[in-house]
Every structure is written in C-alpha cells, then in structure tokens.
Amino acid sequence: MNTNEIKLLVVDDEVAFANTLSQRLNMRNIKAVPVYDGEQALSKLKESIIDVVLLDLKMPGMHGLDVLKKIKSMYPDVQVIILTAHGTDKDEEEARLLGGFDFLKKPADIDNLEQKIRKAYKEKSNIERIKTEAEDNNK
Amino acid sequence: MKNITISNFKEWFISHDLFGLLGSDKYKSLKRRIVILEVALSILPLLIVVTISYFWFQQILKDDYRNQLKWDIESTKQSIEAFLDERLSFLRFLTLSYTYEELSDYKKLSKVFYAFKREFPGIVDIGIIDDNGIQIAYAGPYKLTGVDYSNQNWFNEVAIRSSNISDVYMGYRKIPHFSIAVKKELPEKEGFWIIRATIDMETLKKYVYNLNIGEKDDNFIINKDGVLQTDTRFHGKALDKYIETPVPSNEQTVVKESSIKTHGHEICGYSLIKNTNWFLIAVIRSTPYARIPGIFRNELFFIIILSIILNTFITTLIAQAIVNKIKQTDMEREEAIASCEHAGKMASIGRLASGVAHEINNPLAIINEKAGLMKDILESSDDLQKNKYKFLSLLNGIFDSITRARTITHRLLGFSRRMDLSHDLFDLNEAIKEVVSFIEKEIQFRNINLILDLTPELPRIETDKGQLQQVILNIINNAIDAVEEDGRIEVITKIVDNNRIRILISDNGIGIPKDKIKHIFEPFYTTKEKGKGTGLGLSISYGIIQKLGGNIAVESEVGKGTTFMIDIPVKYEAV
Numbered sequence: 001m002n003t004n005e006i007k008l009l010v011v012d013d014e015v016a017f018a019n020t021l022s023q024r025l026n027m028r029n030i031k032a033v034p035v036y037d038g039e040q041a042l043s044k045l046k047e048s049i050i051d052v053v054l055l056d057l058k059m060p061g062m063h064g065l066d067v068l069k070k071i072k073s074m075y076p077d078v079q080v081i082i083l084t085a086h087g088t089d090k091d092e093e094e095a096r097l098l099g100g101f102d103f104l105k106k107p108a109d110i111d112n113l114e115q116k117i118r119k120a121y122k123e124k125s126n127i128e129r130i131k132t133e134a135e136d137n138n139k
Numbered sequence: 140m141k142n143i144t145i146s147n148f149k150e151w152f153i154s155h156d157l158f159g160l161l162g163s164d165k166y167k168s169l170k171r172r173i174v175i176l177e178v179a180l181s182i183l184p185l186l187i188v189v190t191i192s193y194f195w196f197q198q199i200l201k202d203d204y205r206n207q208l209k210w211d212i213e214s215t216k217q218s219i220e221a222f223l224d225e226r227l228s229f230l231r232f233l234t235l236s237y238t239y240e241e242l243s244d245y246k247k248l249s250k251v252f253y254a255f256k257r258e259f260p261g262i263v264d265i266g267i268i269d270d271n272g273i274q275i276a277y278a279g280p281y282k283l284t285g286v287d288y289s290n291q292n293w294f295n296e297v298a299i300r301s302s303n304i305s306d307v308y309m310g311y312r313k314i315p316h317f318s319i320a321v322k323k324e325l326p327e328k329e330g331f332w333i334i335r336a337t338i339d340m341e342t343l344k345k346y347v348y349n350l351n352i353g354e355k356d357d358n359f360i361i362n363k364d365g366v367l368q369t370d371t372r373f374h375g376k377a378l379d380k381y382i383e384t385p386v387p388s389n390e391q392t393v394v395k396e397s398s399i400k401t402h403g404h405e406i407c408g409y410s411l412i413k414n415t416n417w418f419l420i421a422v423i424r425s426t427p428y429a430r431i432p433g434i435f436r437n438e439l440f441f442i443i444i445l446s447i448i449l450n451t452f453i454t455t456l457i458a459q460a461i462v463n464k465i466k467q468t469d470m471e472r473e474e475a476i477a478s479c480e481h482a483g484k485m486a487s488i489g490r491l492a493s494g495v496a497h498e499i500n501n502p503l504a505i506i507n508e509k510a511g512l513m514k515d516i517l518e519s520s521d522d523l524q525k526n527k528y529k530f531l532s533l534l535n536g537i538f539d540s541i542t543r544a545r546t547i548t549h550r551l552l553g554f555s556r557r558m559d560l561s562h563d564l565f566d567l568n569e570a571i572k573e574v575v576s577f578i579e580k581e582i583q584f585r586n587i588n589l590i591l592d593l594t595p596e597l598p599r600i601e602t603d604k605g606q607l608q609q610v611i612l613n614i615i616n617n618a619i620d621a622v623e624e625d626g627r628i629e630v631i632t633k634i635v636d637n638n639r640i641r642i643l644i645s646d647n648g649i650g651i652p653k654d655k656i657k658h659i660f661e662p663f664y665t666t667k668e669k670g671k672g673t674g675l676g677l678s679i680s681y682g683i684i685q686k687l688g689g690n691i692a693v694e695s696e697v698g699k700g701t702t703f704m705i706d707i708p709v710k711y712e713a714v
Binding site for chain 2 (some may be wrong): 016017020024027058059061063085086088105106107108110
C-alpha cells in the first residue's frame with residue numbers, strides 16, 4: 001500500500017458510473033470517493049483533504065464549469081480533471097482557462113485515466129513542495 | 140440563305156422571348172406586365188394628342204371648306220346678277236334710244252331683236268306692251284301680237300317698280316324660261332309702255348352649274364315660294380316644289396350644316412339674287428373636306444403604328460434587362476437562403492448530435508467501467524465462484540446501459556428519418572414527449588420547469604412527424620434560450636375543431652420587443668447574440684408549418700414572456 005495514496009473525488013450525476021469507476025480506481029491504489037453533484041463535491045472538499053477531482057460537466061444543479069471555478073478559487077492546489085460525455089472544444093478551452101488540469105471524454109481508458117490522475121497528483125505535490133520551500137526561505 | 144436567316148431570327152426571338160409570350164413563369168408574366176404598362180403609358184398621351192389634332196385639323200378644313208363654298212356661291216350669284224343686269228340695262232338702253240312709236244313698228248323692233256339676240260345669247264323674243272297690258276308689237280318665233288298681259292303678275296309688278304325679272308314658267312314651247320321687262324313713262328305723263336324680253340333658262344343654268352361641285356352635290360335656283368327655277372340632280376325638275384331644305388328667307392349668303400335622315404350629313408349654302416325672287420342654292424353631300432383628313436389620317440396612323448412598334452421594342456429590351464436583374468437577384472437570394480437553410484439544418488443537427496453524444500456516451504462510459512471492473516477482478520483473482528454475484532450485478536448494469544443507449548438510437552432514427560414531407564399517423568402528445576426527451580437533460584441542468592399540459596383525448600394526426608417535431612424542438616430551444624435559470628416553459632395541446640389541433644409553447648422569458656416581433660419569421664433575423672443564432676430557425680419553422688397546411692403565430696410581452704401558437708390540420712392534404 002502506497003503511503004502517499006492519492007485522494008480522489010469522482011463527481012458525476014451518473015451514479016452507476018461514479019461508483020464503478022471509484023471501485024476500479026480504488027483497486028489501483030487511488031482512494032476514490034464518489035459524489036453525485038457539485039454541492040456534494042464542495043462539501044466533501046471542505047471536510048476532507050482531496051488531491052484530485054474527476055469532474056463531469058453537465059449535471060443537474062451546478063454546472064461542472066461553475067464547480068471548477070469554485071474549487072480553483074477555494075482550493076487552488078487541488079487538480080481538477082474534466083471527464084464528460086458531452087465535451088465540446090469550447091468547453092475544453094473554457095475548462096483550461098479556469099485552471100482545469102486535463103480534459104477527457106467518456107468513455108475513457110482506465111490506464112490513461114490513471115496516468116492522468118497520477119500526473120495531476122504529481123503536479124499538486126510539486127506545487128505544494130515549491131510553496132513549502134518558499135515559505136521556509138521566507139522564514 | 141433566306142431560310143437560314145428566318146430560322147436564325149426564330150431562334151433569337153425564342154431565346155429572347157421579347158414579348159414574354161412563350162412561357163408562363165412569373166418573370167415572363169412580370170415582363171409582359173411591364174411592357175404593357177410602359178407601352179400604354181407612353182402611347183396613351185400620343186393617342187390623345189393625335190386624336191385632338193385630328194379633330195382640330197378636320198374642323199379647320201371644314202371651316203375652310205365652308206368659307207370657300209360661301210365665296211363660290213357669292214361669286215356665282217354675282218355672275219348671275221351681272222347676266223341679268225346686262226340684259227335689263229340693254230332693255231333700258233332701248234327705251235332711252237327709241238321712242239314708243241319707233242319700237243311699236245314691227246320692222247324696227249325685229250331689227251333691234253336680232254341685234255339683241257346676237258349680243259346676248261338666250262333671248263327668245265322681245266315685245267312692246269302698252270299701259271293696258273296689250274302687246275302691241277312682237278319680234279320672235281311666235282305670233283303673240285295683241286296678247287293681253289294685264290292680268291299677269293309681272294305686268295302689275297313692272298307697272299309699280301319700273302322693271303321686273305319674272306319667275307320661271309313653261310310658256311308656249313314647254314321649256315323653262317323667264318322674262319325681263321322695263322317700264323318707260325310716256326312724255327308728259329300720259330301713261331307708260333313696257334319693253335319685255337323672254338330668256339331661255341338654259342343660258343342661265345350654265346352660270347348656276349359653274350359652281351365647282353361633286354357628283355353627290357346639287358345646285359339650283361328656287362324662288363321665294365320654294366318653287367324650283369332650274370332642273371336639279373336630286374331635288375326634282377324646274378317648277379317642282381322644293382321640299383327638302385327649308386326655304387331660305389335671309390338675304391345674306393348663308394352656309395349651314397344639317398343632318399337629314401335620308402342623306403346623312405350635308406352642307407347647304409344659299410344666297411338671294413339681287414332684283415329677283417330667286418335664291419341660288421348649293422347642297423353639298425360629298426363632304427370633300429372629309430377626304431383631305433383621310434390622307435392626314437393615314438399619315439397619323441403610320442406614325443402611331445411606328446411609335447407603338449418602336450416603343451414596344453425598346454420597352455421590351457428595357458423590361459428584359461430589368462427582369463433579368465430581378466431574376467439574378469432572386470436566384471442569389473434563393474441560393475443564400477438555401478445555403479443558410481442548410482447551415483441552419485447543420486446547426487440543428489449539431490445541437491442534436493451533441494445531445495445524442497451525451498446520452499450515448501454516458502451509458503457507454505458505464506459499460507466501459509463495469510466491464511473494466513470485471514476485467515480488473517478477473518486479473519486479480521481466479522475465484523470466479525466467489526465473484527459470481529458481483530459479476531451478475533455488473534453485467535445487469537451493463538445490460539441496463541445497453542438498453543438505455545438502444546432507446547436513444549431508436550428515437551433518433553424515428554426523429555431524423557425523413558427530409559421530404561411524409562404522412563405519418565401518430566399521437567401528437569407522444570411526439571412532443573419524444574422531442575422533450577432529447578432536451579430533458581439541458582432542461583434539468585438549467586433548472587427549467589417544463590410543464591406539459593397535453594390534452595389526452597387528442598385525435599391521432601396525419602402529417603409529417605419528423606418536420607413537426609423539428610419545429611417544436613426549435614421553438615422549445617428558443618424558449619430555453621429566452622428564460623433565465625429556474626424559468627418556466629409550458630407546452631399545451633388543444634383541439635380547435637374537428638379539423639385542427641393547436642400547440643401552444645409559452646415561456647416566462649425576456650420576451651420580444653414589438654419592433655422585433657414582426658421580423659422574427661423573416662430569414663436571417665435573429666435577436667440572439669452574434670454567433671449564437673443563424674436567424675433561420677423560425678423562418679424554416681414557418682416554412683414547414685405552411686407546407687403542412689397550418690399556421691404559426693407569436694405573441695410576446697417584454698419581461699413577461701412569449702407564446703408561440705401552432706395550428707395544424709388533423710389530416711394533412713397536399714396543396
């Protein structure tokens with residue numbers, strides 16, 4: 001068991017999808033937790049430490065891009081990967097502008113997805129390390 | 140060579156179709172109308188001017204002819220007066236040159252008679268009458284010495300007025316003649332004597348016929364009692380009563396027009412001959428003035444025909460140019476509309492494809508993950524029995540997703556099967572529900588409250604389902620764009636009457652301003668921001684509903700919302 005287990009939030013209104021994907025990722029040493037809309041995702045982020053968020057776009061209630069905007073404004077280090085069944089080039093461009101780490105389309109290859117998640121985690125770790133070093137230097 | 144030229148001309152004529160007669164399409168009819176209107180507008184003033192000129196010219200000619208006739212009558216009258224004067228003067232000369240006694244002598248009188256006859260043709264005889272009316276001497280072809288004239292009018296007339304020209308009478312020879320007589324007083328007023336000559340009317344007729352007249356015309360002399368004094372062409376013989384023209388009483392020379400039933404139009408001129416009871420009359424029926432405008436009329440006719448031909452030719456060329464330009468503009472417009480209709484359809488298909496992709500990719504993603512999980516389990520453990528229920532549950536999840544995807548593809552096939560009009564017998568409420576199912580997600584995401592108030596007892600309708608669904612989808616899409624988050628869209632179906640069904644699609648969105656609402660069915664008109672709308676959706680919808688024999692109308696109030704009303708026949712019948 002990797003001590004640096006990645007903590008992942010799967011946000012998707014397709015319950016079967018979110019659950020199954022979480023199970024598969026868990027089997028790949030990624031601690032995935034499924035939630036089914038934007039509000040649930042934000043409250044989960046608030047109560048626990050999350051490294052990477054896998055985020056759907058078209059959901060009832062808050063749209064994925066609005067959720068992304070909120071996450072990046074509140075938890076800038078958390079990396080967000082968009083995983084959508086409906087992604088257009090325009091959505092992709094907007095997601096990247098809002099600070100999304102990557103943009104994937106459903107159905108996604110699990111190995112590719114895992115690779116992206118790990119890359120995103122690495123990115124987050126790098127940012128945190130740079131931040132810590134900068135703080136140490138300031139001290 | 141000639142044949143080739145004619146056939147070339149035929150080809151040219153057909154290809155140019157100058158008068159728009161060879162076809163019945165709207166451009167030919169337009170060209171025909173332009174040519175007819177233009178030619179009428181340019182020829183009408185010309186015809187008015189020509190007609191006025193024609194009648195004006197005819198009037199001038201008529202006046203001229205009347206003046207000429209008047210002049211002719213007067214000059215003829217003067218010739219007749221001179222003729223009579225000469226003879227009267229000679230008789231007067233005789234009364235002055237000879238005494239009563241000298242002329243009472245037969246020999247002397249005969250000598251004078253022959254001299255008189257030689258100088259003045261037409262003299263028949265000459266006689267001397269005393270104051271009792273008795274002819275005391277006579278020279279001439281008859282034996283009239285001793286005849287008593289005291290009861291005759293001319294005798295009484297001459298006794299009073301000293302000279303007289305009698306009316307025409309037949310006399311002994313049964314040919315018309317008249318007499319002239321001069322009175323001479325005897326010395327010391329012991330009475331008077333008269334010298335009288337008879338003149339053959341034939342001589343005078345030559346003067347009368349000197350009037351230059353046509354074959355249908357007539358001229359003659361009548362006396363004050365209306366008795367003909369000369370033979371006429373059409374009015375009877377000498378001494379007949381002249382009846383047709385009213386007997387003139389004016390001493391001036393008069394020319395007047397009259398219409399007589401038996402002869403039509405005629406001009407009548409008359410003048411009183413001095414010292415007589417006679418009128419010289421000319422009756423003109425040949426209307427020679429009408430022949431002169433005939434030449435003029437032919438020239439005018441030629442000018443008008445030439446003008447019409449030239450005008451028609453030039454106008455036709457101009458109309459051809461105008462119609463060609465209109466045709467070209469129309470074609471460009473139609474091409475633009477067709478291209479934008481295509482773009483609109485593509486945009487519509489794009490929107491649909493995007494929705495469909497979402498609907499299919501989601502079950503695919505579930506299948507992908509569930510199958511993936513099964514693979515993951517198999518790779519990590521060989522104990523199938525232990526995972527049997529887990530696998531069954533995963534497989535059920537996969538089958539559910541397959542069913543979900545299949546439902547979507549089947550609906551899609553039903554929705555986009557046909558482009559041309561087709562006749563489908565279907566339940567409108569179900570068709571609306573199908574449309575709504577495609578946009579349900581979007582409605583959910585935007586928290587829009589979509590209310591379906593569908594009358595359950597709606598009859599099944601026969602029309603093109605796909606196209607009607609396209610219209611409904613388009614209007615609901617517009618409503619989605621118009622409402623804010625948490626907005627409301629309502630779709631209502633109603634029965635209007637046995638033949639028509641109504642669909643009402645209302646929203647509580649921003650509404651359409653009054654100045655814009657009148658344009659919304661026009662192609663290329665859009666109120667959406669640039670890049671978002673083609674401006675064709677509603678115009679295509681309008682076209683489809685018209686094609687289906689229905690009506691589409693819109694009511695809107697800014698800030699309150701918009702309602703589209705579609706009336707559609709229960710049974711579509713091709714127009």
